[in-house]
Amino acid sequence: MSKTWFEWHDLYETDARLQQRLAIVREYISTSLTHSPPGVIQLVSACAGDGRDVLGALPSHPRAKDVQARLVELNPQLVERGRITLESTPPFNQQIELVNGDATSSNAYIGAVPADVVLVCGIFGNLADEVALRQLIGNLKFLAKSGAFVLWTRGHTQGVAYSEVVRQQFREANFEEVDFRLTATGDMGVGLHRFWGETAPLPENYTLFVFSGTPEKAR
Numbered sequence: 001m002s003k004t005w006f007e008w009h010d011l012y013e014t015d016a017r018l019q020q021r022l023a024i025v026r027e028y029i030s031t032s033l034t035h036s037p038p039g040v041i042q043l044v045s046a047c048a049g050d051g052r053d054v055l056g057a058l059p060s061h062p063r064a065k066d067v068q069a070r071l072v073e074l075n076p077q078l079v080e081r082g083r084i085t086l087e088s089t090p091p092f093n094q095q096i097e098l099v100n101g102d103a104t105s106s107n108a109y110i111g112a113v114p115a116d117v118v119l120v121c122g123i124f125g126n127l128a129d130e131v132a133l134r135q136l137i138g139n140l141k142f143l144a145k146s147g148a149f150v151l152w153t154r155g156h157t158q159g160v161a162y163s164e165v166v167r168q169q170f171r172e173a174n175f176e177e178v179d180f181r182l183t184a185t186g187d188m189g190v191g192l193h194r195f196w197g198e199t200a201p202l203p204e205n206y207t208l209f210v211f212s213g214t215p216e217k218a219r
């Protein structure tokens with residue numbers, strides 16, 4: 001039976017690995033905010049779902065007032081749910097934009113980058129292959145400031161530790177690994193890297209990555 005990405009999010013109610021992944025992502029958001037330079041902290045999240053990672057991490061953080069965030073998500077129901085959560089958590093509704101748009105296009109980030117914190121969670125498992133992964137990691141220079149934190153997730157399937165491939169590619173692209181953790185279930189990697197390269201100006205109408213996964217196959 002086909003399901004939508006909105007329905008996929010129901011897994012957060014029951015799936016231990018997704019719940020553990022969310023807890024680690026929130027912790028890494030918190031770490032990134034703590035170690036960001038003084039002043040405004042610009043955050044972007046690609047393929048953001050309903051934004052529960054950012055919306056869950058922010059309220060308790062002492063630097064929350066400094067955050068300006070743009071969360072980009074294609075599924076309108078998820079955006080709607082995120083906006084409802086946002087409306088009930090002032091003052092964050094002034095600081096966080098939940099945009100219903102195509103996160104694969106550079107246009108989605110105009111005016112919101114370069115960012116101090118970049119979330120690419122739930123994306124790497126939805127790319128075609130390692131070439132597509134390398135391309136996306138290479139394109140992070142359009143979104144990230146030098147020194148920016150990049151948060152990512154990658155599930156394992158049938159015993160294949162795909163997160164090791166991701167870590168290797170970040171190493172090859174000269175990112176610094178700040179932390180990496182597997183969920184207690186042992187089959188989901190969550191990483192926190194730091195970009196120390198040079199930021200590149202954001203091109204217009206440029207495809208940063210191709211999201212080819214489907215919610216039936218995703219876990």
Ligand SMILES: C[S@@+](CC[C@H](N)C(=O)[O-])C[C@H]1O[C@@H](n2cnc3c(N)ncnc32)[C@H](O)[C@@H]1O
Binds near residue numbers: 005047
């Ligand atoms: C695996 S989910 C991850 C959601 C969220 N980042 C999380 O970790 O809970 C992938 C998300 O990507 C969204 N998505 C797929 N293609 C997209 C696109 N072109 N632009 C923006 N979002 C997209 C889906 O609707 C879905 O919500």
